[in-house]
Amino acid sequence: FEHSDWLVFEVESQLQIRPVQYIIAQALLRNIEGDSIDYGLITQLNMGEGSLNVKIFTMPFNRDIQLDLMSIRRILAQMEYCRDSRSCICVSIEHRLSLHLKHAELLLMKGYQEECQ
Numbered sequence: 001f002e003h004s005d006w007l008v009f010e011v012e013s014q015l016q017i018r019p020v021q022y023i024i025a026q027a028l029l030r031n032i033e034g035d036s037i038d039y040g041l042i043t044q045l046n047m048g049e050g051s052l053n054v055k056i057f058t059m060p061f062n063r064d065i066q067l068d069l070m071s072i073r074r075i076l077a078q079m080e081y082c083r084d085s086r087s088c089i090c091v092s093i094e095h096r097l098s099l100h101l102k103h104a105e106l107l108l109m110k111g112y113q114e115e116c117q
Contacts (some may be wrong), residue, residue, distance in 0.1 A: 004091045013086075055087040063102050 008102075010017055017025070057078070065071075082089050 055082075055085060057082055057087055057089050059091045059095060059099075061088050061091075061099045061102070063098050063105070065102070067102065067106065 006022070023110060059075075059078075068088070080086070
């Protein structure tokens, strides 16, 4: 089959992907493949076009947030819950980039602390 991975996804998820959903998913997947991520991509999902009942969560974040082990575990637990409940996480570009920079900052701090010991 040309799209056997999609068929497996449909069977495992007990759902049916409609043609318009496939077209949107393909456009999103093409957008993130390789190194040419288009950070300005916006996709409109219209009501009544076969969308499922989806919980939508937001994840605001800025680099001023002080992270400790407990807060990192809480964020991870929330993301795992979203994944397991087939939810959607909406994050603005600024918040996603802030989280990415905070991750890099923490890695640098860890490396610096290991060098000082």
